[in-house]
Amino acid sequence: MGVVGIVALAADRLTLNRGERNLFTDLSFSVNGGEALILRGANGVGKTSLLRVLAGLTMPDSGNIFLNNTNVKPLSESSRQHIHYVAHANQLKDELTAEENLSDALAIDGVTTTLETRLDALNRVGLLKQRQVLANKLSQGQKRRIGIANLLLNQKPIWLLDEPTNALDADAVTLMLAIIDNHLTNGGLSVIATHLALALNHPSDDLTLTEPK
Amino acid sequence: MTAASPNKPDFQPESGFIVACKRDLKLAMRSRGELAQAFVFFTIVVSLFPIAIGPEALILKRVAPGVLWVCALLAVLLTLPRIFQQDYLDATLEQLALSRYPLAAIVGGKMLAHWLTTGLPLALLAPVIGLQYSLEARELFILMLGLLLGTPVLTMLGAMGAALTLGVRGGAMLMALLVLPLYIPVLIFGTGAVESSMAGLDAAANLYLLAALNLFGIITIPFAVSQAIKISLD
Numbered sequence: 001m002g003v004v005g006i007v008a009l010a011a012d013r014l015t016l017n018r019g020e021r022n023l024f025t026d027l028s029f030s031v032n033g034g035e036a037l038i039l040r041g042a043n044g045v046g047k048t049s050l051l052r053v054l055a056g057l058t059m060p061d062s063g064n065i066f067l068n069n070t071n072v073k074p075l076s077e078s079s080r081q082h083i084h085y086v087a088h089a090n091q092l093k094d095e096l097t098a099e100e101n102l103s104d105a106l107a108i109d110g111v112t113t114t115l116e117t118r119l120d121a122l123n124r125v126g127l128l129k130q131r132q133v134l135a136n137k138l139s140q141g142q143k144r145r146i147g148i149a150n151l152l153l154n155q156k157p158i159w160l161l162d163e164p165t166n167a168l169d170a171d172a173v174t175l176m177l178a179i180i181d182n183h184l185t186n187g188g189l190s191v192i193a194t195h196l197a198l199a200l201n202h203p204s205d206d207l208t209l210t211e212p213k
Numbered sequence: 214m215t216a217a218s219p220n221k222p223d224f225q226p227e228s229g230f231i232v233a234c235k236r237d238l239k240l241a242m243r244s245r246g247e248l249a250q251a252f253v254f255f256t257i258v259v260s261l262f263p264i265a266i267g268p269e270a271l272i273l274k275r276v277a278p279g280v281l282w283v284c285a286l287l288a289v290l291l292t293l294p295r296i297f298q299q300d301y302l303d304a305t306l307e308q309l310a311l312s313r314y315p316l317a318a319i320v321g322g323k324m325l326a327h328w329l330t331t332g333l334p335l336a337l338l339a340p341v342i343g344l345q346y347s348l349e350a351r352e353l354f355i356l357m358l359g360l361l362l363g364t365p366v367l368t369m370l371g372a373m374g375a376a377l378t379l380g381v382r383g384g385a386m387l388m389a390l391l392v393l394p395l396y397i398p399v400l401i402f403g404t405g406a407v408e409s410s411m412a413g414l415d416a417a418a419n420l421y422l423l424a425a426l427n428l429f430g431i432i433t434i435p436f437a438v439s440q441a442i443k444i445s446l447d
Contacts, residue, residue, distance in 0.1 A: 110314050
């Protein structure tokens with residue numbers, strides 16, 4: 001795991017409308033290195049949209065995002081160097097094997113890894129035996145595990161995780177939490193959208209999104 | 214290029230270009246059946262014209278540049294969704310947009326991979342299939358040169374259309390409507406080159422114009438496409 005400098009992520013009066021619908025208005029919060037922010041709320045309330053705004057994929061209607069106290073534009077270079085976003089979808093290529101999916105995803109992100117480190121990561125998530133299996137032959141939970149292996153190696157300080165425990169069994173959830181905890185110990189931070197009660201060992205705030213009136 | 218150590222990855226645009234190109238070439242090689250469709254389509258449609266028009270050499274020769282170029286253009290059009298559609302559906306396009314490499318470099322690599330697996334084989338295939346139109350060796354050579362210079366422009370303009378219509382219902386048709394008018398200059402210079410060669414004139418002027426379009430595209434289009442992708446992901 002790469003060394004992570006001091007990081008902080010803050011949202012300042014974010015407002016997002018999708019079509020006629022208002023998802024959130026003047027939403028402000030801040031997360032520091034070593035902390036996690038847990039996003040909660042009913043389905044469709046805008047958790048994924050908020051994560052996408054933080055990632056820079058969606059433009060907010062108003063408001064700013066601060067990275068290390070600097071206002072960053074969506075998908076600016078500094079935001080891309082720091083932010084790792086794990087989408088709700090698996091982000092895998094069906095025609096590639098588990099190992100190839102991992103190595104391609106890392107390569108495209110600019111992380112150079114050796115086969116050894118990749119196999120080690122796959123071993124940690126329990127996919128060593130399935131490393132040569134095409135992604136479309138893997139179960140939903142196994143597909144998610146490739147994403148976890150990616151988290152182990154991506155070396156970005158800010159993790160935006162959309163339902164990271166989705167489709168995972170109890171063991172994998174424990175592993176996921178351990179990995180997040182380890183990331184926070186290293187000074188990273190994480191914003192996590194989830195419906196589960198996550199037992200993290202680090203301070204975490206809950207942010208509950210509600211349906212606007 | 215210097216080798217990157219594990220802790221100090223380099224984020225040079227050219228590395229992003231190469232990584233993206235390799236990735237898409239690998240993916241294309243995994244679905245060769247899909248890859249072959251464009252060439253089979255091109256071969257069949259080009260062969261339909263002599264059957265429909267009849268075997269008169271003079272008439273065939275007259276229509277040859279236009280028919281071959283329009284067929285190549287349609288074959289490229291059929292393959293355009295391949296550039297971004299699958300990445301968009303499996304959400305890896307978001308990974309590409311959030312990569313530490315600039316998106317324009319990645320887009321450039323993807324377009325090169327698309328040309329290597331579409332335009333280049335088409336250009337090499339065209340002289341062989343063009344034999345049915347009783348073109349002479351020099352004319353076939355000019356046809357191939359024109360396609361080699363013109364198909365990258367088709368890929369680049371097509372990538373633009375494909376990026377803009379991502380996630381749009383009926384996107385394939387809309388993309389064709391967007392892209393086909395933009396293909397007209399390439400069509401004019403490409404067929405012009407073969408026709409001037411058939412008239413015994415120098416084809417160089419038309420080929421230079423194609424090369425100029427190509428260079429202009431290489432400089433501008435990756436940036437335009439990366440903006441289009443960001444809009445589509447919003």
